[in-house]
Amino acid sequence: MAVQVTYPGVYIDEFAPGAPIEGVGTGTAAFIGASSDGPIREPVKVTSLDQFLAAFGSQPLPGFFLWYAVRGFFQNGGQVCYVVRASNGAYASLQWMNADGTKPIFVVKARQPGVPSPAIQIKITGTHLLSAGTPLYMPAGNFTAINGRNVTLQAGDGVKFKAGDWVFLGASTERVQILRVSGDEVRLASDLSTVPAPGTVRLADAPAGAQTIRLFPTNPLPPGVLVPGTMLTISQGDLPNPSDTQVVETVQVEPIDGGKVTYRVTLRQGLRIPLNFDPTLPNNKQLKAQSEDFDFEVSQGGKTTYKNLALDPAHPRYFVSLINNGSNLVQVELIEPPPALQPPKNMPQAVGPAALAGGTAENLASMTDADYLNALDTLRNLDDVNLIAIPGITTDTVQQALIAHCEQMGDRFGVLDARVGKPLFGADSAESQRKAVDSTRGYAALYYPWLRVPPVGPGAPVLVPPSGHVCGVIARSDAQRGVHKAPANEIVNGALGVERTMSDIDQGQLNIQGVNIIRVFQTGARPVVWGARTTATDRNWQYVNIRRLFLFLEESIQEGIRWAVFEPNNQGLWEKLRRTITDFLTRVWRDGALFGATADKAFYVRIDEVLNPDSERALGRLYIEIGVRPSYPAEFIIVRIGIWYGGSNVTEG
Numbered sequence: 001m002a003v004q005v006t007y008p009g010v011y012i013d014e015f016a017p018g019a020p021i022e023g024v025g026t027g028t029a030a031f032i033g034a035s036s037d038g039p040i041r042e043p044v045k046v047t048s049l050d051q052f053l054a055a056f057g058s059q060p061l062p063g064f065f066l067w068y069a070v071r072g073f074f075q076n077g078g079q080v081c082y083v084v085r086a087s088n089g090a091y092a093s094l095q096w097m098n099a100d101g102t103k104p105i106f107v108v109k110a111r112q113p114g115v116p117s118p119a120i121q122i123k124i125t126g127t128h129l130l131s132a133g134t135p136l137y138m139p140a141g142n143f144t145a146i147n148g149r150n151v152t153l154q155a156g157d158g159v160k161f162k163a164g165d166w167v168f169l170g171a172s173t174e175r176v177q178i179l180r181v182s183g184d185e186v187r188l189a190s191d192l193s194t195v196p197a198p199g200t201v202r203l204a205d206a207p208a209g210a211q212t213i214r215l216f217p218t219n220p221l222p223p224g225v226l227v228p229g230t231m232l233t234i235s236q237g238d239l240p241n242p243s244d245t246q247v248v249e250t251v252q253v254e255p256i257d258g259g260k261v262t263y264r265v266t267l268r269q270g271l272r273i274p275l276n277f278d279p280t281l282p283n284n285k286q287l288k289a290q291s292e293d294f295d296f297e298v299s300q301g302g303k304t305t306y307k308n309l310a311l312d313p314a315h316p317r318y319f320v321s322l323i324n325n326g327s328n329l330v331q332v333e334l335i336e337p338p339p340a341l342q343p344p345k346n347m348p349q350a351v352g353p354a355a356l357a358g359g360t361a362e363n364l365a366s367m368t369d370a371d372y373l374n375a376l377d378t379l380r381n382l383d384d385v386n387l388i389a390i391p392g393i394t395t396d397t398v399q400q401a402l403i404a405h406c407e408q409m410g411d412r413f414g415v416l417d418a419r420v421g422k423p424l425f426g427a428d429s430a431e432s433q434r435k436a437v438d439s440t441r442g443y444a445a446l447y448y449p450w451l452r453v454p455p456v457g458p459g460a461p462v463l464v465p466p467s468g469h470v471c472g473v474i475a476r477s478d479a480q481r482g483v484h485k486a487p488a489n490e491i492v493n494g495a496l497g498v499e500r501t502m503s504d505i506d507q508g509q510l511n512i513q514g515v516n517i518i519r520v521f522q523t524g525a526r527p528v529v530w531g532a533r534t535t536a537t538d539r540n541w542q543y544v545n546i547r548r549l550f551l552f553l554e555e556s557i558q559e560g561i562r563w564a565v566f567e568p569n570n571q572g573l574w575e576k577l578r579r580t581i582t583d584f585l586t587r588v589w590r591d592g593a594l595f596g597a598t599a600d601k602a603f604y605v606r607i608d609e610v611l612n613p614d615s616e617r618a619l620g621r622l623y624i625e626i627g628v629r630p631s632y633p634a635e636f637i638i639v640r641i642g643i644w645y646g647g648s649n650v651t652e653g
Contacts, residue, residue: 018561018564019580020560020580021556021560023552025384027386028081028386029078029386029471030082030379030385031081031389031390031471032066032084032086033372033390034066035061035083035085036056036059037056037057038055038056038083040089040091040113041086041375043082043382046081046083049070049074056085061364063364064392065464065465066391068391069469070083072453072472073472075494076471081471082382082385084375086372087375088360088367088368088371089359089363090113090360091109091110091358092114092357092358092359093107093109094107098341098345099346099347099348100345104335105334107333108122108330108332109330109333109356111329113362114360115359116300118300120300120356121297121300122298122354122355123299123351123353124294124351126292127293127294127307127308129224130221131290132239133288135215135216135217135288136213136275136289137213137216138202138279140279141153141157141200141202142154142198143170143186143198143199144198145198146192149179149188149189149191151169151187151201152184152185152186153184155184156184157184158182158183161201162178162264164177165177165178165203167201167202168203168204169199171197175204203277205275205278206271206274207274208271208273208274210270211266211267211271212266212267213264214254214263214264215263216262221263226251226291227315228314229247229248229313229314231291231292232245233291233344234246235289236285236287237281237286238288241284241285243273245342246271247269247343248265249268250266251263251264251265252264292311292344293309294308294309294319294350296309297352297353298329298330300329304329306323306327311347311348319332369397369398372390372398373398373401376388376405379405387412387474388413388415389414389417389467390467392464394419394433399436400437402444406444407439407443411551411554413443414439414445415445415467415471416445416535417447417465417467418430418433418448418466418515420465421499430510431510435513438537440538445532445533447517447518448515449500450465451466451469451498451527452464452495452497452498461497466518469495470492474487474544476490482592484588484630485545485633486532486543486633488529489528490528492518498518498519498527501519501520502517502519507530514533514534514536516531532545543635545630545633546630557584561580564577569622574607574612578607582599593630594628603626605626606625607624
C-alpha cells in the first residue's frame with residue numbers, strides 16, 4: 001500500500017509476508033463397524049477409550065470387531081479417531097415445521113433404530129420466560145439550559161439517562177446522542193443544528209435499523225431470563241399492534257434511581273419497524289417486550305419436559321444441546337441448509353403430541369456390504385481423517401470401495417485386514433486377497449495375520465483383525481518419529497500373539513507382493529509389525545511412508561497457500577509462494593523426511609513464465625511445480641563382509 005507522505009521525515013509501512021505453511025495432522029483414524037449403542041451412520045469424534053465406551057457400548061458385540069479395533073488404537077498410542085456405527089436399522093423420526101407450518105426446520109429422531117413401543121410422542125408449547133408486557137424504558141425529564149454541547153438537566157433527572165442514549169430536547173425532533181452523564185450535567189456527542197428552548201427531554205424515537213433498546217421490568221430479572229440468544233418480540237403497545245422480533249446480541253445491566261435497574265439490549269440485526277418512545281402515549285400504545293421460548297415434551301409412558309428452550313445456539317438453553325445431551329429417547333437434527341426464515345417464523349410450530357413414525361429394527365445377522373459402504377460415505381465431509389479401517393470386514397467389495405474412497409478423497413489411507421483362517425498361498429488365500437485390492441498409487445496397505453488379544457472378561461484370548469492396532473501403531477510412529485518413518489519394526493501393544501507365526505521364507509513370498517506381516521520372532525515375544533508396503537501396482541508408491549508423506553505434503557501445501565487465491569498473478573506472488581513453500585520443505589528436509597546433503601539436493605520449487613505463460617494466466621491459472629526426494633525405508637540391509645589381509649579384500653557374496 002502506498003504511504004501518504006506530507007512532511008519530511010521517516011515513515012513506517014508494515015508489510016505482511018506469505019503466511020508460513022503449517023504441517024497438517026497425520027494420525028487421526030476413522031473406524032467403521034457395528035456396535036451395541038451410539039448414533040448410526042454418523043461420525044463421532046472420540047479422544048479416549050472411555051469416551052468410546054460411553055458412546056458406543058461398554059462390551060463388544062459377538063462376531064464384530066469395532067470395539068476391539070478402537071481399544072487397540074488407543075492401546076498403541078492413537079490419540080483421536082472418528083467412529084461410525086454401521087447398521088441396517090433406521091430411526092423412527094418426525095419432521096418438525098416452523099411457526100406457520102410452511103417449512104421443516106428440524107427432525108426429531110429416536111435414539112435407537114427400530115419401531116418404538118410404545119410410541120414416542122413429542123409436544124411443543126410456546127412460552128414467554130420474559131413475560132408479555134414487560135415495558136421498555138421510556139424516561140422523561142426536563143432540561144434548564146444548553147451551552148454548546150453541554151445540557152443542564154433538572155435536579156434528579158440525570159440518573160434517568162446513560163451514555164449512548166439518543167434523546168429529543170424540547171420541541172425539537174432532532175435525534176442527538178448522549179456522550180456522557182455527570183450528575184445532572186449531560187455532554188452531547190454532536191452539536192445541535194437548532195438550539196431549543198428549555199423544556200422536556202426524553203428518549204428519541206428509534207428509526208428502523210436501530211439496534212439498541214432498554215427494558216425496564218418491575219423487578220430485577222432472575223438469571224437466564226434475558227441473555228444473548230434470547231428472541232425478543234417488541235411491540236408498540238399490546239399485541240397485535242405493530243411488532244418486531246429480534247435476537248439479543250448483548251445485555252448490559254444499568255442501575256437507575258431508587259434501586260431499580262434497566263437492561264440495555266443490543267440486537268443482532270436492526271429493527272424492522274420504527275419505535276415511538278413518547279411517554280405520554282396511552283398505556284396500550286407504549287412499548288413492550290416479551291421473549292419467545294418453548295417447552296419440548298417427550299413422552300413414552302412417562303413424560304419429560306425441557307422448559308423455556310431457545311432457538312439460538314448462543315443461548316444457554318439452546319434446544320439442540322439440552323435435548324441431545326439430556327434425553328435418552330430422542331435427538332434433534334437441524335435441517336441443512338436451514339430455511340431462510342426471519343424471527344419469529346423460524347420458531348417451531350406449537351403442536352402435539354405427535355408420534356415419531358417409521359423405524360426399522362437392526363438385524364446384525366443380515367448386515368450386508370451396503371451397510372458398511374453407506375457408513376463409509378459419511379466420512380466424505382470430514383477434512384481431518386488420515387487413516388480408515390473397517391475392522392474384520394474383508395470382502396472384496398468393501399475393501400475395493402475403501403480404496404476407491406481414499407483415492408477419490410486424496411488425503412487419507414486405507415488399512416486393510418487379511419481374512420482370518422486362510423492359507424498363505426493358492427485359492428482363497430492371503431495371496432489371492434492381495435491381488436484383489438490393488439491401488440495404482442498406493443492408497444492402502446494389507447496386514448496379515450489376525451491378532452490374539454485379551455478378552456474383556458475371563459476366558460481364552462480372542463482373535464481380532466489387526467487394522468485397529470496398526471492404525472494406533474502408525475499414529476504412534478508419526479508422533480514419535482514423523483510421517484516419513486515407515487510404520488514398521490514397531491511393537492504391537494495389547495496383543496498376546498498372532499493367528500499364525502511365519503518363517504522368513506513365507507513372509508518373503510508375501511512381502512514382495514505387498515502383504516505386510518505381523519511377526520512374533522521368539523516364543524512369548526510381543527508381535528511386531530514387520531512390513532511397510534502398500535498395495536500399489538506403481539512401484540513409485542510401494543511403501544506406506546512414501547505415500548503418506550506425499551499425502552502430508554500435498555494437504556499441508558494446499559491448505560497453507562490458500563491465502564494466495566485471488567491475489568494478483570504476478571512475479572511478486574510467485575516469489576512469496578516460492579519462499580513460503582521452500583521454507584516448509586526445508587523444515588521437512590531437516591526432519592529427515594527428504595534425502596539430500598543440502599536442501600537444494602532434496603527438493604525444488606519452480607514457478608516461472610514457462611509454466612505460466614500469458615495464455616494460462618489469462619485463464620486465472622497459476623502452476624507450481626515441486627519435486628522432492630523422499631527418504632525410502634531401509635527394507636533390506638545387505639552387509640558385505642569378508643576376510644581382510646591388510647591390503648586386499650576377499651568378499652563372500
